[in-house]
Amino acid sequence: MSTYTPATSGADARRAVLSTSGRSREQTPQSVLFMILLWLSLLIGFVTLAVLLIDTFADGLTRLDGRLFTGYPSSRAEEAGARPAILGSLWVIGTTAVLAVPLGVAAAVHLEEFADRKRWWNRLIEINISNLSAVPAIIYGMLALGTLALVGVQQKNIVIGGAIALAMLILPVIIISTREAVRAVPRELRDGSLAVGATPLQTTWRITLPAAMPGIATGTILGLSRALGEAAPLLLLGGLVFLRFDPNGLLSQFTTMPIQIFSWTAQPQAEFHTLAAGASMLLMGLVLLMNGAAIYIRNRYQKRW
Amino acid sequence: MSSVSSAPTGRAVAPGRSVGPPSGPASGASFGTFPAGPPRSSDLRGRRRPGELIARGLLAGAAMLSVVITAGIVIALLVPALTFFEQVPIFEFLTGTRWTPRFADASYGVLPLITATAWTALVALAVAVPCGLGSAIYLSEYAPERLRRILKPILELLAGVPTVVFGYFALLWFTPFLQDLGIEVGPFSLLSAGMVMGVMIIPTIASVSEDAMSAVPNALRQGSAALGANRMQTSLRVVFPAAFSGVVAAVVLGISRAVGETMIVTIAGGQMVQMVSNPLQQGATMTTFIANAALGDSRVGSLEYNTLFVVGLLLFLLTLVVNLIAIELVRRFRQEY
Numbered sequence: 001m002s003t004y005t006p007a008t009s010g011a012d013a014r015r016a017v018l019s020t021s022g023r024s025r026e027q028t029p030q031s032v033l034f035m036i037l038l039w040l041s042l043l044i045g046f047v048t049l050a051v052l053l054i055d056t057f058a059d060g061l062t063r064l065d066g067r068l069f070t071g072y073p074s075s076r077a078e079e080a081g082a083r084p085a086i087l088g089s090l091w092v093i094g095t096t097a098v099l100a101v102p103l104g105v106a107a108a109v110h111l112e113e114f115a116d117r118k119r120w121w122n123r124l125i126e127i128n129i130s131n132l133s134a135v136p137a138i139i140y141g142m143l144a145l146g147t148l149a150l151v152g153v154q155q156k157n158i159v160i161g162g163a164i165a166l167a168m169l170i171l172p173v174i175i176i177s178t179r180e181a182v183r184a185v186p187r188e189l190r191d192g193s194l195a196v197g198a199t200p201l202q203t204t205w206r207i208t209l210p211a212a213m214p215g216i217a218t219g220t221i222l223g224l225s226r227a228l229g230e231a232a233p234l235l236l237l238g239g240l241v242f243l244r245f246d247p248n249g250l251l252s253q254f255t256t257m258p259i260q261i262f263s264w265t266a267q268p269q270a271e272f273h274t275l276a277a278g279a280s281m282l283l284m285g286l287v288l289l290m291n292g293a294a295i296y297i298r299n300r301y302q303k304r305w
Numbered sequence: 306m307s308s309v310s311s312a313p314t315g316r317a318v319a320p321g322r323s324v325g326p327p328s329g330p331a332s333g334a335s336f337g338t339f340p341a342g343p344p345r346s347s348d349l350r351g352r353r354r355p356g357e358l359i360a361r362g363l364l365a366g367a368a369m370l371s372v373v374i375t376a377g378i379v380i381a382l383l384v385p386a387l388t389f390f391e392q393v394p395i396f397e398f399l400t401g402t403r404w405t406p407r408f409a410d411a412s413y414g415v416l417p418l419i420t421a422t423a424w425t426a427l428v429a430l431a432v433a434v435p436c437g438l439g440s441a442i443y444l445s446e447y448a449p450e451r452l453r454r455i456l457k458p459i460l461e462l463l464a465g466v467p468t469v470v471f472g473y474f475a476l477l478w479f480t481p482f483l484q485d486l487g488i489e490v491g492p493f494s495l496l497s498a499g500m501v502m503g504v505m506i507i508p509t510i511a512s513v514s515e516d517a518m519s520a521v522p523n524a525l526r527q528g529s530a531a532l533g534a535n536r537m538q539t540s541l542r543v544v545f546p547a548a549f550s551g552v553v554a555a556v557v558l559g560i561s562r563a564v565g566e567t568m569i570v571t572i573a574g575g576q577m578v579q580m581v582s583n584p585l586q587q588g589a590t591m592t593t594f595i596a597n598a599a600l601g602d603s604r605v606g607s608l609e610y611n612t613l614f615v616v617g618l619l620l621f622l623l624t625l626v627v628n629l630i631a632i633e634l635v636r637r638f639r640q641e642y
Binding site: 025026028030031034035037038039040041042044045046048049051052055056059102103104106107109110111114115121122124125127128129130131132134135136137138139140141142143145146147168171172175199200201222225226228229230231232235236238240258259261262265266273276277280283284287288290291292295 | 354357360361363364365367368369370371372374375377378380381382432435436437438439440442443444447456458459460461462463465466467468469470471472473474476477478501504507508511533535536537538541558561562564565566567568571572592595596599600613614617620621624625627628632
């Protein structure tokens with residue numbers, strides 16, 4: 001038997017290499033114990049996810065009904081619904097996408113395609129983005145608060161304010177994933193385009209970006225799903241309000257699903273907890289769907305050049 | 306002028322238009338749009354394009370926006386904080402053990418908030434670091450490719466669960482579960498909030514450190530195996546040290562997430578501001594205080610309102626320092642393959 005198997009894919013190759021060294025040494029008590037510990041550590045995450053899903057499902061199933069979609073918040077749990085929160089989430093996330101996606105992609109294209117790495121300001125931008133990605137979400141709420149005060153808006157709980165906070169929150173996510181996607185497009189594609197007379201910008205727009213599309217889409221969807229589930233920055237903007245009307249524009253007051261869930265969880269009565277579980281199922285359904293779509297796009301469309 | 310003979314196809318190519326592949330090396334003279342006359346010599350820069358320059362300026366502007374955001378954060382936090390420190394000495398703020406901004410005899414010692422934050426972060430890391438690293442080693446070194454392709458997305462789904470749902474879970478399922486186990490926690494406890502937060506952070510630590518371990522070249526594993534090491538020894542003594550900088554980066558990222566997480570601790574960790582000496586107690590972390598203060602009705606510009614930004618500034622600086630330490634550690638331990 002050959003002692004070396006050409007490395008095709010990570011773990012398989014490692015197994016092939018290591019299996020030639022015989023079974024016995026893999027089965028010392030220590031190494032069996034080690035493997036059990038590894039399984040356990042993986043299991044803790046999976047079991048928690050399963051329990052969380054099952055528990056929320058069992059609690060909330062009775063209230064995942066029509067009233068949740070059509071009802072307005074109420075002090076009586078049996079009448080309450082999350083209609084303004086659902087619409088508010090759609091408004092805020094839609095606006096967030098309009099703000100964050102073009103800016104994020106543009107910034108990534110600049111850094112990856114046009115920026116001169118030797119210039120200090122481009123290095124500053126890079127370090128800065130990696131720092132921004134670790135800033136706690138709640139800080140972005142304060143920044144949005146400051147921005148609104150600077151513009152002179154008195155009402156802080158407005159759709160555009162929430163969207164600004166969330167857009168700044170997910171900007172680093174979009175920039176980092178777009179850069180990775182653009183970097184993965186091979187040099188030859190760009191050279192070919194330039195050779196037939198396209199300008200650098202035309203090359204970026206018609207060749208590089210389309211080729212990087214699956215990666216950009218994945219990053220964007222993941223970022224938006226994070227924004228959809230985020231409550232902390234919106235709390236600072238006074239998102240915890242009792243709304244009995246639908247949000248209808250960028251300057252409209254709003255509340256979102258995560259905040260509605262937070263408010264119901266904080267109530268002492270068990271009926272509201274059921275309601276919170278029902279709304280959680282809806283929110284998780286949406287978020288997991290977006291995550292699933294992102295993972296699917298990545299696995300299905302991402303080319304290996 | 307190029308020495309290559311002119312291509313037979315003399316078709317006009319509009320400048321900047323990408324048409325099909327050229328049928329041969331086209332020399333300058335064959336471009337119909339340029340006037341005949343002195344050859345274009347070796348100047349291949351093409352003509353100036355104002356639109357192109359403007360567009361590139363806009364792209365650079367979008368990138369600069371990230372710097373503007375950071376500057377905005379610093380200004381938005383620093384201005385109210387400075388007003389605050391005009392009235393409260395910074396020493397008293399950092400070393401005081403009573404935090405009662407709403408009382409008549411208001412006291413602004415931030416230590417109670419810091420102890421609560423430190424305990425939750427500690428509990429969270431005690432869960433997340435071993436589980437995250439264990440998961441990473443399993444996925445990178447043990448799992449066959451097919452199993453890995455199933456397990457990794459599931460782990461990523463765990464990262465996608467909204468934090469408010471984790472908070473709900475911590476308060477209404479996990480805390481009662483701890484009580485059933487005989488652990489003496491009240492309805493709110495930093496232990497419960499911290500442990501659930503730890504599970505939330507597992508995917509972050511696992512995926513960053515798994516990337517680092519997967520980047521370790523196979524030659525190292527082969528060398529280790531050739532010397533007679535088994536997979537456990539190879540994982541722990543060869544792969545783990547080689548991926549150390551990535552592992553450190555993963556843990557540090559976990560720390561900054563634990564310190565900055567808001568919803569879980571606000572829902573399940575309790576609201577009572579007190580010096581926390583063990584995680585079975587309840588307590589208000591820095592983020593809990595910010596969330597609650599924002600929900601309150603303090604007047605804009607008042608001292609009480611400014612406390613929100615002071616605590617925010619402290620939180621921002623903490624995560625910044627942690628991050629810079631991570632960047633420095635990664636730089637120091639990096640090994641290029």
